[in-house]
Amino acid sequence: MRTILKRLAVVVPVYGNEASLPELYERIDAATRGLDVELTLQFVNDRSPDGSQAVLESLAARDPRVRVILLSRNHGSFTAIAAGMAQVATHDAVVILSADLQDPPELIPEMVRRWRAGIPVVLCSRKDRDDPLASRLFSRAFWWSFRRFAMPDMPPGGFDFCLIDRRVVRVILESSEKKTSLVGLILWAGFERSVIPYERAARKHGRSMWSMGRKLAYAFHSLVAFSSLPMKLFAGLGLVVGAAGVLMAFYVLLANLFGWITVPGWSALMLMQTVILATVLLGFGVLGGYLWINLEQTRRRPLFIVDKTVGQDLAPGDRDGRVDFFSLERVSAPARHGLREAAHRALASRRIILGPEVERFERAFARYVGAPHAVGVANGTDSITLALWALGVEPGSLVAVPALTAPPTAVAVLRAGCVPLFMDVDPQTLLLPASAVARAAALGAKAVVPVHLYGNLCDMPAIRAEADRLGLVVIEDCAQSTGSEAFGRHCGTWGHAASFSFYPTKNLGTYGDGGAVVTADPGVAQRLVSMRFYGQDASGVCVLPGMNSRLDEMQAALLTERLACLDEHNARRVAVAARYDQALSALDPVPGQPGRVPHLYVVRPDERAEFRRFLSERGVDTGVHYSQALNRHPYLAAQGRVAQAPESQAPAAPGTVAVAHGPDARSADAGCPTAEAAAARVTSLPCYPGIPEAHVERVVEACREWAARG
Incomplete structure (x- = not known):
């Protein structure tokens, strides 16, 4: 059994380090061999003016563990590190390492050892440094001041090189501070710490980008961010100057009374004014620094902007290194900005029920599907019920549904007052065959709901x-097929009406529940508009059967943004399915048809429970869609009927096809044997937009390992 490895990331800010990067990579690689971790090397190019980006991209091309982000401009070391940590925030621990080769990557194994022993913060403190004299003196003075006045538990030599646990990374990222000190935030966060002293090496390539001006600015911001000392100093100085002014006033008063002043004290006066003015201006400078930092925090500018990403996607969504079956965070990532704006737009609207966002989405979705009308409703289940009502299917009518689908299809039929007629499915595609329509009609069915499964x-x-x-x-059930096409048309345009679900995991999903009915019939569309609002007409009078089933403004706004990137998302689903098709034929996958957008990728192992346990132990989550045929759900079986058409039976006259009622249909020839056999085997593999290639390959590897067992 393969255990799930801990995930370690090394974050390296890069600025002017072209010459040192190859050696740095080799030394990190050598140092981390044998650590038994899943390693990510996250480089952050802080808009370096040299050829660092080309070097980093070449490293990423040869090593899939290397990730690179290029920032839109030079933001500074702290922001670059924060940007890197944001990319690897779901890793178990993060090592922060400079790119100038002055900090030894060879300490990483000892840092990891201490972290595994339960120390969440491991600091590497410089006990000596091979730097120019001026740099050493400034560094000692700064770290002494920071330790004395801001963070008493700062190691004497300071630190930049460290390992921090995921909990600490989360604290730093959630702080959202801009003008601050990373080392200060790490110490401020608390947690148990361990210190490893080391001697800092001399710079091997180029020169330091830390000019004296940048060092002074860093020192000022660090002290201001974590100490009120500057303000206290000037408050004290103000008291001293004020006291001196009072003493001077007494002196002048006494001198005038006793005639001690024979020459006006112009020099003393000017000196006093100069001292006071200098003190006031310096005080304003310190106060201005605090005010500027507060201004930076109140602005809504992002901390950093990523211009380019190289390497495999590391968006949020990993869970302890597992391959999630579905990650809404990853799916949402390409539309995150638009989703935020859409939410703000909906919140600012004066109409919060059936307002402009619903109207906008209905128009956009109808255009996408290629149907004249789309009516938004609360969920996919309601959409089937409302479609049956709007199309005039009378209560008590038989409605044919495939036996292998989600229970809501049958539940929606029952809610419409009709009776579901469970039909068996094709053994390969698991879809309702066209021949089922004649069998359903022979039983007296008035409607059929073909489900576009998977x-x-x-x-x-x-x-x-x-x-x-x-x-x-x-009535087409398109809950799992938004974007799929066949015979030159989009799904949902063949029936008298079609039902769509926008449940979060669907091809087009929202952030709650949502659904729609599309139709080419304007009369049906008009009835749907009334029926979703209690069956009321424009005057508020109930004239039709109805319910409260309205797509709300917020979900509609979010759906419009998701619709804009649906084709891109669907293309990714198709690509993932193509990779599985190529590698997993031994697992008897449900075959994909031309034009399919795979909502689910389903295989049919012989021992499903054992197969799922095997993959779970290897960190791969799976699903089951669906574990029982509809006619084997006790309630549905009691309320519905099962159509039987044994292979050996000659075609019967209308009304004479065998019908088994409810739970009594337990034998193979009285049920839906194909659907029931499929329900015992079908297993869904992770297949969603945003799934990293590395996760796809882990799924393939685990499935192949299972198949190789024979």
Whole structure:
């Protein structure tokens, strides 16, 4: 059994380090071999003016552990490190290391050892440094001052090189401070610490980018961020100067009374004014520094802007190194800015129910699908119920549904007052076959709900033609197929109406519940608009059956943003499925049809429970869609009917096809044997937009390992 490795990231800010990067990479690589961790090397190019970016990209091309982000401008060391930590925030620990080769990567194994022993903060403190004299003197003076007046537990030589646990990384990122000190934040956060002393090496390449001006600015911001000493000093100085002024006033008064002053004290007066003015101006400077830092914090400018990312995606969403079955954070990442703006727009709107955001989304979604009308509703289940009502399917009518799908399909039929008629599915595609329409009509069904399962489309031209011939209403269930096309048309445009779900995991998902009905019939669309609002007409009078099923403004606004990147997301789903198709044929995957957008990638191992346990032990999450055929759910079986059409049975006259009622249909020839057999095996693998390539390969590796067991 493979244990899940701890995830360690090394964050390296880069500015003017072109010459040192190859050696740095080799030394980190050598130092971390044998650590038994999943390593990420996160380089942050702080808009270096030399050729550092080219060197970093070449490293990323040869080593998948290397990630690179290029910032839009030079932000400074602290911001660059914060940007790097944001990319690896889900790792178990982060090492912060400079790129100038002055801090030895060879200390990383000892840092990791102490971290594994339970120390969340491991600091490497310089006991000596091979730097120019002026630099050494300034450094000693600064660290003494910082230790004396701001952070008493600062190691005497200070530190930059350190390892911090994920908990500490979270504290730093959540602080969102801009003009501050990283070392100060690490110490301020608390947590148990361990210190490793070391001698800092001389710079091997180039010169330090830390000019005296930058050092003074860093020292000032560090002290201001963590100490009120500057203000206290000037308050004390103000008291001293004030006291001196009072004494001078007494002296002048006495001197005038006793005639001691024979010559006006112009020099003394000027000296006093100069001292006071200098003190006041310096005080204003210190106070201005505090005010400027507060201004920086109140502005809504981002701490950093990433211009370019190189290497495999490391967006948030990892959970202790596992391959999640689905990550909403990863899916949302490309639209994060637009989603934020959409939420603000919805919150600022004066209409919070069926307002402009719903109208905007309905128009956009209808255009995307290629249907004249789209009506937003509360969820996918309601959309089927409302479609049955709007199309005039009478209560008590039989409605044919495939036996292998999500229970909401049958629940929606029951809520409409109708009776679900469970039909068996095709053994390969697991879809409702076109031949089922005639069987359903022979039983007296008035409607059929073909479900486009896992993103594959049913044979809609044949189903619609047969339904028209036999007088059945067709409502497509497109909950799992938004974006899928076949026969030159988008799903949802073949039936009299079509149901869509916007549950968060769907191809087009929102951040709660949502659904829609599309139709080409303006009368059906008008009835749907009324039925979703209690069946009321424009005057508020209930004229139709109805319910409270409104797509709310917030979800509609978010859906509009997600719709803008749906094709990109769907392309990623297709690419992941193609990789699985290439590698996992031994697991009997449900075949993908041309034009499919895979909402789920489903394989059919013989021992599902053991297969899922095997993958889980290797850090891969899986799902089951669905564990029981609908006719085996006790409540649904009691309320619905099962159509039987044994292979050996000759075609029967209308009304004579066998029908098993409810829970009594337990034998293979009385149930839906294909759907029931499939439900015992189907297993869904991670397949969603934003899944990193490394995760896809881990899924492939684990599945191949399972298949190789024979």
